[in-house]
Amino acid sequence: MRMTALSAVLALSVTAAAQSQPAAQALLDQGKWQEAASAGAALNTSAGLTLAAEATTAGASLVPDNQKKALFQKAQDYASAAIAKDRSNADAYFELARAQGRLAQFVGVFQSLGLAKDVKANLDKALELNPKMAGGYVALGLWNATLDSGGLKGAIAVQATGASRSNVAPNFEKAISLEPNTPIHRIEYANALLLQGKKAEAAAQLDKAVAMPAVTFWEKRDLEQAKATLAKLR
Template identity: 50%
Template sequence: MRQLILTALLAVSTVSLADSLKEANTLLDKGDWQAATAMGTALNTSDGFAVAAKATTLGASVSAEAAKRGLLEKAQGYANQAVKLNDENASAYFELARADGRLAQFVGILQSLPLARDIKAALQKAISLDPKMDEGYAALGLWNAELVAKGGFVAFSYGADASQVTANFEKAVAIAPTTIAHRLEYANSLLKLDSTKNKAAALAQLKKAVTLAPVTYWDRQDLAAAQKKLNDLQ
């Protein structure tokens, strides 16, 4: 009887955790990243901290400039805790790479380069754990574009390759063809490599992006950015 009671309590606890995680993701989808962060950290699980990291990173993108760095550093901390609690959690590694990557874009080239290898390693680990992680491939495509755009020596030193930009983004859009962010970042990455040579290909991705239906608050942000970029290029 005692064993049956313990099993039942564990089942209830598991359902409660799953429901809370789902609620945190729902809040994030609506744009309430602060509440999603609070709920994610309160769960004190790897998945919870991964959601908190994602929410805080996305929150930084819509926050005042002065607050961005602090938020991204918090996101790094949440992602590291997610990895610590479960080193087989693909989302934890991806969110660590995402937080590092956004911080690298924010702090400038001299401070961002030391993060480059960590970002790539985290993305490769995430993809190895979940080979169908479309976000991982998109981020790896962007990573290669960022490093190649910084110059030949930098690209060589960190193992970045222009051919891997298209290769990884094509994998991402094949897995998730209706994700607006992938099309937007694909276009941005192509333009980083060669804004003249790749303009037509970038336009094609943007034209596809603006036909896609946004599902979340963040999708709507990406759709607006894609439309603006398309208008600027045409």
């Protein structure tokens, strides 16, 4: 009887966690990033902490610039904690890379180059664990485009990291082949193309993106920004 009761308790615990993770995801989809981060972290699971990292990084886009760095650092902490709980969690490595990439914008040149190398290592690990992670290829495409964006600073970054604009298109094409109906992939591709001065090609990607449906708060926001960018390119 004792083992049966224990089994029942464990079953109830698993069910509760399964219900809580979707609830946290629903909060994030609604744009309630602070509540989503708290709910995800409260689960104290690798998946929950990964969601907390994602929510915190997303939320940083909505706050004043002087608050962003602390949020990216918090997101980095959440993702690192998620990895500590499950080193096979590809999404956790991806969120760590994303937080580090955003954080690099708010630190000195040498520290940012160090973070850039960490970003690449974590993206490579995420894709090693999940070769079909479209977002990972998008991030790699942006990584190469941002670091090899021309000028003296770009030349230094290329030498330090090995980034190359020749790797931009292949990564984005891979992501789009995996998830052809995800607008953010094309929006980010357009951003990468704009870094290379390819306005016509960027506009073509944005044209395809804005024709796609948006469901979540973040998708709707991305599409509104894409429409604004497209209008400026016309």
